[in-house]
Amino acid sequence: MLEDACTKEMxxxxxxxxxxxxxxxxxxxxxSWPVADVGDQIVADVLEATRLVFAILSESMHNHAVNAKFFEQSVGYESLSQAALPLLSDPKTVDETLGFIVAxxxxxxxxxxxxxxxxxxxxDSIDARLKDASPWMSTIRxxxxxxxxxxxxxxxxxxxxxxxxxxxYIYRLLxxxxxxxxxxxxxxxxxHLVGQLFDTYLSSAAAASGSSTPAEGACASADAVTATPKAERSVVLKLLKRLLELGSTSEEARLMFQKALKGDETFEWGCFGGVEGGG
Known part of the structure; x- marks a missing residue:
């Protein structure tokens, strides 16, 4: 495909x-996979084969709108997600597979x-690593x-x-x-990640407060959110605020306001702030 673009159509x-x-x-x-370990040749072979799959997939759609549209509509990224599931859920292959998806x-x-x-x-070292990678970050294709x-x-x-x-890594990269x-x-x-990010924030708050439902005091204080590490909470909220600056759908806005209502039907402003944004 690198030598002859016509092969992309074929x-x-x-x-x-x-x-x-x-x-x-x-x-x-x-x-043999269940008994394999990180560093084994079989793991290296699987990772190299995985890299080739993603590289071929990427090249087959690069500068070829027809192929890109066909994959999205006829094969689907959901199929890619399902196919990659065993690799993403395995400690031996998850980090490399996440990298291939970004690539x-x-x-x-x-x-x-x-x-x-x-x-x-x-x-902190993740922040530094992503900052060093900034020159290589480009437009999402x-x-x-x-x-x-x-x-x-x-x-x-x-x-x-x-x-x-x-x-x-994922939140900060996004x-x-x-x-x-x-x-x-x-x-x-x-x-449309706004609603999911908001749920993520509320869920961690509910776990920290011991409430079974996020609306029951889960947002009362950002200081109460201890179930999720502070750095992770901060970057979730920063990404959420960043996306909200460009707007949300009416459905997302409605659900967020519903979930921010306390049991006495008063509004809990703490749901929308109070956790420091990351640098």
Whole structure:
């Protein structure tokens, strides 16, 4: 495809996209994968094959509007999300796979090694890492891939520290991309993440307050939100505020106001602020 753009049309016509989704969903060898460990050759082979799948997918849609539209409408980014699920939920492959998704979205595989949750990593070091990567951040080419990145939060491997750091990576990356240029800002706003981010903030508040429903005192004080690390809460709120500056749908606004009502039907302003934004 790099040598002859005509092959992109043939790739689509010969069901190349479906083949890629099939390969991605079955890329982990069932007989040996459960006993494999990070650093094993089989893990390296799976990661390299995964990289090639994402690279081919990216190149097949690059500067080819017909293929990009076909993949979005006839195959779907939901199919990509489902195919990548085993990789995103496995500690051996999750960080590299998250990086490949970002690379697909930007059509730039120099950023595929962005995610790292090794023992020395902190929230501050993630900020520094993303700041260093700023020169390589560009315009989002495939918004659907960014949605796959965001929805991957729900399937990240368990582990309080590592899961929080990975979520922080995703939230902070989205926030930095939204500030890169207005096109990115508009693209991220079009993904309608406002309602989900608001729910994320309320859920952490409800867990901290011991309330089963966020509306019952969950927003009474930002200082009460302790279930989620402060740095993560801050970046969630900063991203939420950033997206709200461009507006929300009437449905999102209605749901947010409903959830911000306390039991006595008074409005809790703390739902919309009080947590420091990150730098």
């Amino acid at each position: 790739f689509c016509a010969m069901d190349g996209f479906l083949v890629l989704m099939s390969v991605l969903s079955t890329i982990q060898p069932a007989h 697909l979205s930007l059509h730039d595989f120099s950023v595929s090694g962005l995610f790292d949750v090794s023992p020395s990593v902190t929230y 495939h918004a659907g891939a960014m949605r796959v990145l965001y929805t991957s939060i729900a399937v990240l491997p368990p582990g309080e520290r590592d899961a929080s750091l990975r979520r922080y 926030e930095r991309l939204s500030a890169h240029n207005h096109r990115n800002y508009a693209i991220l706003n079009s993904l």
